[in-house]
Amino acid sequence: MSAAMETRSGDAGDSSIEAAAPGGEGLRVITLRPSRTLGRSVGLPIAVLTVPVLAAVLWLVDPVEAWPLIAVATVAVLAVIFTAWVGYRRANASISRYGIVERGFFGGVSTVAGRDIAGVLRVQLYRGNSLDTSQELFVVDRTGRGAFRMRGRFWDGPTMDRVAEVLGVDETAGSEPMTLADLRESNPRLLYWFERRSLSR
The missing domain is CATH 1.20.5 (Single alpha-helices involved in coiled-coils or other helix-helix interfaces)
Structure with missing residues (x-):
């Protein structure tokens, strides 16, 4: 007897949600891949x-x-x-209530244990010097550092909507769009190291 599996694909790339235990909900794992x-x-x-x-x-x-x-x-x-x-x-990220396993673009694998995850933050970031915004999702660890990041250009909103639910943590959404400079000032630990310094300084 095989486990129940639902497979979806779309502009956000391929993703699958599976139940690991036959006859029950089991362990739900979301596997995300970049947009083809x-x-x-x-x-x-x-x-x-x-x-x-x-x-x-x-x-x-x-x-x-x-x-x-x-x-x-x-x-x-x-x-x-x-x-x-x-x-x-080959790049992908697998998410379950036990945490996140990410295979990066250069082949490296990083993991974040579910016990270390404090919550999920969703913000709208302005793109460069335009009024267009892009959704950004940050999985935040208990020290306030960004443990995992999803950009709107790689994944769509419905896919991001499932992350907090599967991880079993609360999600906080920013009330207003912000610039990268605003985010750098308020939460610099969420950003990559090269985004923490402004080129204008």
């Missing part, structure tokens, strides 16, 4: 842009003498693109 459309919209233009660059190099240099260099550069670029694509496809 994001990979196509970002990766394809990057790959296409390499062709005119290599053609320009071939035009500017002597093709007879430089073809080994161009061949090596082409192979290197293709290897980087392939490695990035594989890393992107």
Whole structure:
């Protein structure tokens, strides 16, 4: 007898919710993967842009003498693109009431134990110098540090809605949209290390 499983897919990438124990609700695990459309919209233009660059190099240099260099550069670029694509496809996060297991873009695996999670914070962040906002979800540990982060460009709202429920913690939503500078001032420990310093200072 197999466990009940519901599989969903959409613009937010593939996700699955499964019950580990037959005949009961069991352990619910949500597995999240990055949006496949994001990979196509970002990766394809990057790959296409390499062709005119290599053609320009071939035009500017002597093709007879430089073809080994161009061949090596082409192979290197293709290897980087392939490695990035594989890393992107393998990235995922599994969430249950026991915590979070995240496989990052570069292959590293990080875990956050459920007992260390204090809650979930949802905010609307302005994108750069525009009035457009993006949803951001932060899983906050008991020391106030951001233990896990979900960006709206990778996951959609309904997917984020399930995180606090599955983890079994409270969710707090910001009442007003804020800039990255506002968040840096109020909760710097939620941000990545490179976001904690302003380039304007």
